[in-house]
Amino acid sequence: MSAPAAGASATQPRPEVRTGLAAPTLASRRLAERFQDIEDLRREAKRRLPKGVFEFFDRGSEDEISLAENRAAFRRIKLRNKVLVDVSNRSPRSELFGKPLAMPLVVAPTGIAGLTWYMGELELARAAQRFGVPFTLATPSITSIETIAQVEGGRNWFQLYMWRDREASYQLVKRARDAGFEALILTVDTQVSPIREYNRRNGFNSPFTFNWKIAADVAMHPGWLLNVLLPYMRTTGMPRPIHYPKGSAGRATSGLAGMASAMRGDDLSWDDIARLREIWPGPMMIKGVHLPEDAERAVKEGLDGVILSNHGGRNLDGAVSPIEILPEIVAAVGNRTNVLIDSGVRRGSDILKALALGAKAVLSGRCGLYGTAVGGQEGALHALSILRKELDTSMAYTGCRSVDEAGPRTVWLGPETTLGRDR
Ligand SMILES: Cc1cc2nc3c(=O)[nH]c(=O)nc-3n(C[C@H](O)[C@H](O)[C@H](O)COP(=O)(O)O)c2cc1C
Known part of the structure; x- marks a missing residue:
């Protein structure tokens, strides 16, 4: 019998261990019955969304080596039981930039996430607020900075793709600042437009444009047409990245390639950091770091964090998986x-592995997208709850009463893994 002893929880209430959310609604109970893990949500998202839309969210770039490797790298890391530790008062709560987190996770920026659900970005932001984690709005979002700012009590972060037109970018950053956004993430790993052949094969484009391929695809997903696309068309028009000036991504003919070229960052350099720092008063991070010397430089530039990322396997294919280089970067700058x-x-256990190797928190992109595609705000909330439940379970087995107790002894890196080689 592997279940925890009932006695421990009966004598000691453990409110922290549960999600901390309000009593489950009918919708959330139904979701919990039907979708046990993130993969269940992914499968349902695949069923609901037009193929072109689903693949845009789900897939990677080129041969999808990094996409597959991101999962494989987490799988290679093993956890160790720590036994006979009273974990009855454990809590996955954490803190970042002086504010509490319901768990050490931030909703990652994902462009045109509003195609998952009508006003999907707003629903996802509301779910993050209800759950108690920050939500990051992407530059290429369908929903505006000011609309997201209306989420009461939300910890909103803004992700910036720096445009060639620096002044236009600074205007966006000022809008986020004036709207009360908490933190700024400058994405530095999108120097050029990534190669994602399937978008072309599927006829998928942003701004969403009709061609015979996508029309046939949408016709086979009438639920998405009725509940997502038509409501947009009746209200704000064809969904498009709202922060892009018309004539760049806003022009129907420019499409994903046009958007990518407008968001082009191939002239972005360290020189840009200081100017952004002048405009942005709060915490500022760069996302897409792989090298210790870049992390060192980020510290020198006074940045409040570095985000190790390969963009979820969507940009440089063959890029190293962040979890594999985490120990090296933590050794270089983790104390600064x-x-x-x-x-x-x-999985929640992935979060624990990252914490054990020195991460302060993780970001997740696709988990929230799958959840939102399945059930809007409730679906996103369910995705977060699944991760937290799994994190809590892994913490109990590994003897971690708090996330700070996760450390090198929590994981086994093994002689076979790249992570283990220099240990
Ligand atoms: C559909 C989609 C759109 C994304 N759009 C952006 C974006 O606009 N800006 C950005 O910095 N990162 C973007 N990302 C990358 C995420 O912020 C994050 O790095 C990635 O999703 C993490 O991998 P995961 O999906 O496996 O959690 C996007 C990711 C996805 C899946």
Whole structure:
């Protein structure tokens, strides 16, 4: 019998261990019955969304080596039981930039996430607020900075793709600042447009444009047409990245490639950091770091964090998986700045592995997207609850009463893994 002893929880209430959310609604109970893990949500998202839309969210770039490797790298890391520790008062709560987190996770920025659900970005932001974690709005979002700012009590972060037109980018950053956003993430790993052949094969484009391929695809998903696309068309028009000036991504003919070229960052350099720092008063991070010397430089530039990321396997294919380089970067700068990682988190145990190797928190992109596609705000909340439940379970087995207790002894890196080689 592997279940925890009932006696421990009967004598000692453990409110922290549960999600801390309000009593489950009918919708949330139904979701909990039907979708046990993130993969269940992914399968249902696949069924609901047009193929072109689903693949845009789900897939990687080129041969999808990094996409697969992100999961494989987490799987290679093993956890160790720590026995006979009273974990009855454990809690996955954490803290970042002086504010509490319901668990050490941040909703990652994902462009055009509003195609998952009508006002999907707002629903996802509301779910994050209800759950108690920050939500990051991507530059290429369908929903505006000011609309997201209306989520009461929300910890909103803004992700910036720096445009060639610096002044236009600074205007966006000022809008996020004036709207009360808490933190700024400058994405530094999208120097050029990534190669994602399937978008072309599927006829998928952003702004969403009709061609015969996508029309046939949408016709086979009438639920998405009725509940997502038509409501947009009746209210704000064809969904498009709202922060992009018309004539760049806003022009129907420019499409994903046009958006990518407008968001082009191939002239971005360290020189840009100081100017952003002048405009942005709060915590600022860069996302897409792989090298210790870049992390060192980020510290020198006074940044509040570095995010190790390969963009969820969507940009440089063959890029290293962040979890594999985490120990190296933590050794270099972990005592001077916050090291966060993303790419491949699908289980709560993945979060624990990242914490054990020195991450302050993880970001997750696709988990929230799958959840939102399945059930809007409730679906996103369910995805977060699944991760937290799994994290809590892994913490109990590994003897961690708090996330700070996760450390090198929590994991086994093994002689076979790249992580283990220099240990
Ligand atoms: C559909 C999608 C769109 C994304 N759009 C952006 C974006 O606009 N800006 C950005 O910095 N990262 C973007 N990302 C990358 C995420 O912020 C994050 O790095 C990635 O999703 C992490 O991997 P995961 O999905 O395995 O959690 C996107 C990811 C996905 C899946």
